[in-house]
Amino acid sequence: MISLHQVSKSYETPAGKFSALRDIDLEIDRGEFVGVVGKSGSGKSTLLNMVAGIDRPSSGSVGVAGTAIHGLSENKLAVWRGRNVGFVFQFFQLLPTLTAAENVMLPMDFSKSFPFRERRKRALALLERVAVGAHADKLPATLSGGEQQRVAIARALANEPSLVLADEPTGNLDSVTATAILDLFRDMANQGTTVVIATHEADIARVIDRRIEISDGKIRPSSV
Amino acid sequence: MTTLWRKAIRDFWHERARTALVVLAIALGISAFAAVLSSYAILTRELDRGYLATNPASAVIRVDSIDDDLVNAILQNPEVSDAEPRRTISGQLKSGPVQWRNVMLFVVNDYGNIRVSKLVPEKGAWPPATGEILIERDAFQVAKASIGDAVIIKTANGVEQPLVISGSVHDVGQAQARMENIVYGYINLATLAQLGEDPYLNQLNILVAENRFDKDHIRRVVADVEEVIKSRGHEVRRTDIPTPGKHPHSDLTGILLLAMSSFGLFVLVLSGILVINLLTAMMASQVRQIGVMKAIGGTRWQIARIYFGQALFLGIAAVIVSVPLGILGSRALCRYMAMFLNFDINSFAVPLWVYLLVAVIGVAAPLIAAAYPVWSGTRAPVRVALSDFGLSQTTFGASAFDRALTRIGGTFSLIAFAIRNSFRRRARLALTLLTLAAGGLFFLSALNVRASMINTLDQLFGARKFDLTVSFVNSYEMEKIQRAINNTQGISKAEGWFATEASLEARRFNVVALPPDSQLQEFDIIEGRSLAPGDTDTIVVNNALASREPKMRAGETVMLRMGNAETTWRVVGVAREAFSPAVAYIPHSGMVNNLRLALDKSDPDAVSLVKADLDRNLEQEGVRARSSVSTADTRFAFDQHMLMIYVFLIVMSSIIGGVGGLGLMTTMSLNVFERRREMGVMRALGATPRIIWLMIVAEGVVIGVLSWTIAAILAWPISKAIGDFMVKIMFKSGLDFVFEPVGLLIWIAVSIGLSAAASFLPAWRASRVTVREALAYE
Numbered sequence A: 001m002i003s004l005h006q007v008s009k010s011y012e013t014p015a016g017k018f019s020a021l022r023d024i025d026l027e028i029d030r031g032e033f034v035g036v037v038g039k040s041g042s043g044k045s046t047l048l049n050m051v052a053g054i055d056r057p058s059s060g061s062v063g064v065a066g067t068a069i070h071g072l073s074e075n076k077l078a079v080w081r082g083r084n085v086g087f088v089f090q091f092f093q094l095l096p097t098l099t100a101a102e103n104v105m106l107p108m109d110f111s112k113s114f115p116f117r118e119r120r121k122r123a124l125a126l127l128e129r130v131a132v133g134a135h136a137d138k139l140p141a142t143l144s145g146g147e148q149q150r151v152a153i154a155r156a157l158a159n160e161p162s163l164v165l166a167d168e169p170t171g172n173l174d175s176v177t178a179t180a181i182l183d184l185f186r187d188m189a190n191q192g193t194t195v196v197i198a199t200h201e202a203d204i205a206r207v208i209d210r211r212i213e214i215s216d217g218k219i220r221p222s223s224v
Numbered sequence B: 001m002t003t004l005w006r007k008a009i010r011d012f013w014h015e016r017a018r019t020a021l022v023v024l025a026i027a028l029g030i031s032a033f034a035a036v037l038s039s040y041a042i043l044t045r046e047l048d049r050g051y052l053a054t055n056p057a058s059a060v061i062r063v064d065s066i067d068d069d070l071v072n073a074i075l076q077n078p079e080v081s082d083a084e085p086r087r088t089i090s091g092q093l094k095s096g097p098v099q100w101r102n103v104m105l106f107v108v109n110d111y112g113n114i115r116v117s118k119l120v121p122e123k124g125a126w127p128p129a130t131g132e133i134l135i136e137r138d139a140f141q142v143a144k145a146s147i148g149d150a151v152i153i154k155t156a157n158g159v160e161q162p163l164v165i166s167g168s169v170h171d172v173g174q175a176q177a178r179m180e181n182i183v184y185g186y187i188n189l190a191t192l193a194q195l196g197e198d199p200y201l202n203q204l205n206i207l208v209a210e211n212r213f214d215k216d217h218i219r220r221v222v223a224d225v226e227e228v229i230k231s232r233g234h235e236v237r238r239t240d241i242p243t244p245g246k247h248p249h250s251d252l253t254g255i256l257l258l259a260m261s262s263f264g265l266f267v268l269v270l271s272g273i274l275v276i277n278l279l280t281a282m283m284a285s286q287v288r289q290i291g292v293m294k295a296i297g298g299t300r301w302q303i304a305r306i307y308f309g310q311a312l313f314l315g316i317a318a319v320i321v322s323v324p325l326g327i328l329g330s331r332a333l334c335r336y337m338a339m340f341l342n343f344d345i346n347s348f349a350v351p352l353w354v355y356l357l358v359a360v361i362g363v364a365a366p367l368i369a370a371a372y373p374v375w376s377g378t379r380a381p382v383r384v385a386l387s388d389f390g391l392s393q394t395t396f397g398a399s400a401f402d403r404a405l406t407r408i409g410g411t412f413s414l415i416a417f418a419i420r421n422s423f424r425r426r427a428r429l430a431l432t433l434l435t436l437a438a439g440g441l442f443f444l445s446a447l448n449v450r451a452s453m454i455n456t457l458d459q460l461f462g463a464r465k466f467d468l469t470v471s472f473v474n475s476y477e478m479e480k481i482q483r484a485i486n487n488t489q490g491i492s493k494a495e496g497w498f499a500t501e502a503s504l505e506a507r508r509f510n511v512v513a514l515p516p517d518s519q520l521q522e523f524d525i526i527e528g529r530s531l532a533p534g535d536t537d538t539i540v541v542n543n544a545l546a547s548r549e550p551k552m553r554a555g556e557t558v559m560l561r562m563g564n565a566e567t568t569w570r571v572v573g574v575a576r577e578a579f580s581p582a583v584a585y586i587p588h589s590g591m592v593n594n595l596r597l598a599l600d601k602s603d604p605d606a607v608s609l610v611k612a613d614l615d616r617n618l619e620q621e622g623v624r625a626r627s628s629v630s631t632a633d634t635r636f637a638f639d640q641h642m643l644m645i646y647v648f649l650i651v652m653s654s655i656i657g658g659v660g661g662l663g664l665m666t667t668m669s670l671n672v673f674e675r676r677r678e679m680g681v682m683r684a685l686g687a688t689p690r691i692i693w694l695m696i697v698a699e700g701v702v703i704g705v706l707s708w709t710i711a712a713i714l715a716w717p718i719s720k721a722i723g724d725f726m727v728k729i730m731f732k733s734g735l736d737f738v739f740e741p742v743g744l745l746i747w748i749a750v751s752i753g754l755s756a757a758a759s760f761l762p763a764w765r766a767s768r769v770t771v772r773e774a775l776a777y778e
Helices: A044-052 A074-084 A100-111 A116-129 A145-156 A175-190 B003-014 B016-053 B068-075 B137-143 B189-194 B215-231 B250-285 B287-295 B300-341 B352-377 B382-386 B400-405 B413-422 B426-462 B478-486 B543-548 B604-620 B631-674 B676-684 B689-731 B741-768 B771-776
Strands: A002-013 A016-028 A033-037 A059-064 A085-088 A163-167 A194-199 A210-215 B059-066 B080-094 B100-108 B120-124 B132-136 B150-155 B161-170 B183-187 B201-208 B236-240 B468-476 B491-504 B507-514 B524-528 B538-542 B557-562 B565-576 B583-587 B592-599 B625-630
Touching (some): A002 A044, A033 A175, A044 A059, A044 A163, A074 B287, A116 A145, A145 A175, A163 A175, A175 A194, B016 B300, B059 B068, B059 B215, B068 B080, B080 B215, B080 B625, B132 B137, B137 B161, B201 B215, B215 B236, B250 B426, B250 B631, B426 B689, B478 B604, B538 B543, B543 B565, B543 B583, B625 B631, B631 B689, B689 B741
Parallel strands (some): A033 A194, A033 A210, A085 A163, A163 A194, B538 B565
Antiparallel strands (some): A002 A059, B080 B100, B080 B150, B132 B183, B468 B625, B491 B507, B491 B557, B491 B592, B524 B565, B538 B583
């Protein structure tokens, strides 16, 4: 499903060159639930960005579901991402002027993956699935953090992606809500969706299939 | 409706106060543009339609006299549709005890059968009976009389005769009487006889049968008619062929309105700047949202469409608001112009093409203005957009300019703070300054152009050392006239001149013969020299003639036709005369047909007394004055012509100032919005709401003062260019430019007042935000 070969990423900073990833080789299978753990600044978000096509490697190749995404243009990447990847952010990043249902409909509108009339119906079903159906027509500002993250997960599932990536999805939630959110990801993986979560919290062992530990831009061999 | 459109609409609703300001500013721009464009369409249509409805003459031929046989002979020509005899005779009119005013009398034999250059009866009697006179509706103010009043008329060869004003008419083809400072009167042939003139007609108004708008065709037909007139032993004295189908003021009106339209477009461009400011700020505040949309599959174009949709909404909303405003504005403008040009508007209907053009430009302008902010705002790669930390982190102090700013403002921290804050968003500041400075520039230009026009006219009239011009129908020996002058009190200096016409290769111009050492006329020589005592065959031309006739340069010899004779003249100089028709000056000798008089006193009453006294004394010598005009009256007519230029400039500067004010309000509102957290910090540190309020108003005032500085620096060259441009297209003349320093003082007061008013509301709202709300803002 995901194949990274000799992926490196470095940034030019005022303090000099900073290597975020170094010679990463990684294979993740379809339906696998993988947790990428590491300290802040270890390179886990960069790794997720590489897989999502949000960032490009300085060297190496990234293949997702048979597509070499490192060679795609920004626009082609956006189209590919809309159809194949669901992304969940730490701070939810719901668009504040759209209701919960509309936030979920947004990727469908971008990708035109479902007929226009079906989009709201599907958005409501997804919100029901993540247990916030009652809040479908509320604006994000009126929802709690946990509810917002559930809406964000529903949005990530909007186009039935084969891959869901989540960057610190529970980092801004209390422990009870975090557990419920992780369970949702587990359900997704059980239904065949590949799920990759970046987190600095070590306590996710009970839900994930595989744990990848990253430190100083390198994957610890023992963790793969 | 897709979520993309919903987002576009709700984002705007979220920013509704600023959106409303920008819609208002664009609407103001479109309204101004729509008003002048509609006026252009209405006035050019109505002016020509009203003029054509009078069946205007294709040509006017002046002959020695006309009888029925001559008219019938001319009508034998199948290419002549009509030929109607008239007479135009100048004279003087007195409605009160003293003052004579110039009158142009139009004599028509049969008022019931006017077919060419028709008159429209307005009030009172029609047609005028014998002993009655009709007055052109705009000339009543000049005549200072009303229907029913008796006025005294005297013509060149006649006697003073009272006539009753029995009604008013509208003569579409005449220039506005108030501007020309002349009375247009309409009498019949019997009344002309009562006035002591020989009752004959000498002017043929010719109407061609076909191709009425083809000047070459008219010329050919007129040449045939002239042959018929000559073959019957009559003399052709002068032929005029006006531009076919065009009111005499049609082109001038068109030029003026086109100039107005271009300024309207300029206002629209300025209001587009507000769109740039609003969308740039909105894009900047939504960088992370843009990143999220890209991360979940939105392409750059899909996201850009949201913001272009908002610009489209701005345009549509502004067009909806502005079209009725523009139409109302155009009606006011049309009424003013119609009054100014003395014609009636039958229909204010605005053609469809105006609506379409206004709609297209109104909608396109915000879209064009949005292009750069939207395109650059959606450019950031996803990772960069997602890592955006928000607006409050924008740095100040990185550049040398920032550090230099920290040394401005002295020890008064509020001013220093306001100056630094105003420079934080430099692109926005530059665009805001552009609109405000443009308003200032137009205002200063209006005052400067006005002052320059006055100065130019002062120069022109300063060179005329005479207070009164008296014209005679015939030519006389100066000795005869000198006796009358000597018997008249209040004349300090007098010169007898001779005015005639000459032509160079069939192109006519005025010729004035005056003493070479004239005490009453100075020349501003720009090439060669002036006339000098002893000159005989020398000629000095004014710049209007020199620019029209390339042969009229100092040192050239030209062959001129005066009457039936052709004579050779040496051009010795070119004199500058603003706002003047083409004139050539030659040394005077022999007979005179007009007098130039310098008077002891030049107030209107004194001039009238001298005129009356001189008239009596001239009559005792057997000399009849045809007309007399004071230099002050001539100056008044010039001033009236200039009035509309600076009224227009003042109106434009007010509109641009309004757009600038709305722009500043938008800018201050954005600045306050982006710095909410910073204000929360200040409040937490102990700043009172009043300090916050003062700080923002001070920032607005700093921007106002900066805009004034820019306007003040640019005012000189820009107002000179505007003045030269407008005067050149209207009068084919230049300006003696002067700078009006009072304008700077007025505009600094306006700038500060406008800036303070524009920042008042954002400042007030900022001062009301609680510390908690402000600190919570991301």
